Amino acid sequence: MKLKRKILALLMAALLAVSLAGCGQTSQAPANPPAAPEAGTPTERTVTDMAGRTVTLPAEVKTVGTFGSIGVLNAFVETLSAGERLANEGSPSFVKSPTWEKYQYQFTPHIKNLKPFQGADSELLMENILAAKPDVCLTMSADLTEQLEKQGLNVVQLSWTKTEDVKECITLLGEVLNQQEVAADYLKYFDDMLAKAADLTKDIKDADKKTVVYGNVSKFSQPHVIAEWWIDKAGGISVTSEAMTKANKESLTYTLEDLLKWNPDVMFVASAAEKKEVLADARLGEITAVKNGAIYIVPRIAHVWGNRTTEQPLTIMWAMNKLYPEIVTDSQLAEDISYFYSHFFKYDFNADQLKEIMGK
The missing domain is CATH 3.40.50.1980 (Nitrogenase molybdenum iron protein domain)
Known part of the structure; x- marks a missing residue:
């Protein structure tokens, strides 16, 4: 009788162990769980613009507003193969030019459906700007920088007063747009073309x-x-x-x-x-x-x-x-x-x- 009870107890213990093991399996994580995002991945970064200002930007700049010298600034963004990020139509002084439609709308057709950020007298159309809220605003004007910054916008100020400033502008914007390789490619192209011209005219x-x-x-x-x-x-x-x-x-x-x-x-x-x-x-x-x-x-x-x-x-x-x-x-x-x-x-x-x- 004692032997039967002992065997029964062992059987009950074995059944309980199997039952618990089965419950544990239903709560286990998948064999190949999705990778969790790395802890501490930065969501922001800083750059120093050509006015010496430290500017905080999102880790990835997806939208760009251009102010003041719109034609020059758009060309910079487009040269860096990032024209699709432009967030505004040109101001009236640009749009009325027949060549704007002929080529600018070929390069960046989406801007034709966007709102301008500046009006007929170059005044800022703040309602349009704040509605779009571009990740970065580009300008060459200290006055525009101040106005935009007061609205809590990220502003990178460029400067092109000397011939070689184009290289610094491209380098900085390569960093701003995370297009460093394209920027380096352009700088090589620029130097190669000048060398080519010098050889042709020597x-x-x-x-x-x-x-x-x-x-x-x-x-x-x-x-x-x-x-x-x-x-x-x-x-x-x-x-x-x-x-x-x-x-x-x-x-x-x-x-x-x-x-x-x-x-x-x-x-x-x-x-x-x-x-x-x-x-x-x-x-x-x-x-x-x-x-x-x-x-x-x-x-x-x-x-x-x-x-x-x-x-x-x-x-x-x-x-x-x-x-x-x-x-x-x-x-x-x-x-x-x-x-x-x-x-x-x-x-x-x-x-x-x-x-x-x-x-x-």
Whole structure:
């Protein structure tokens, strides 16, 4: 009897152990549980902008607002292959330009359906801005920086006063947008193109170099000092260079007498309307550029090539093609243009577009 009780007790203990083991299995975690997020993953980071300000940004910047020099800033973002992050339409002064629709809406078609962040007089449309609340606001204006910062927005201020500042801008924005590899790629491209231009023009004798005037010629104005740089890199001689150096300003106003004395071989102007005005002014009829029909409209693609833009390596090649077509042929220029926009902007121009950009 005792033996039977002992056996029964052992059987009951075994059954209880099996029962408990079964319950334990139903509460176990899956064999391959999803990986938990790493503890301490940062959600924010800081950068130092070109005004020396420390700016806190999200770990990933998904939306970008551009303020002030919208054309220049959009070109920066697009060059870094991040145009899809732009969060605003251009201001009225940009939108009314036919070239804005022609090219800007090709590169970033989504912005056509977005609201502008600035109005007709460049005033901030704060209701639109705060509704979109971009992860970062880009500007080159200390005044705009202050206004936006007061609204609790993240603002990165850029500066482009010297030629080489484009490199610092690209480097900083590569960090802001987490596009460091693209930024490094552009910097190499920039240096390679300048080296290429120097090699192409090295054998041009000073006596054979073409003289050039750039800008609003009918208004006797050279609006952007950086043109002195790209004209020189293209192997030309800017007739306004000496006066611009003396003035030490961003722009230069000269006189009809100055222009007649300089008598440039070539004119680079910003628009078809400007070219028409020059040709209609009888006082300019004896200038060599006018007599020879050497008046060329500088392209405006992401931005005006003659002004500050990441596209300026192309400006150099385009100008060289007009000054010395035997050095840079149409086919070579088309190849350079096609590569730049395909490689950085991720946009492929067709043959008709390339022909239009190059101009006559």
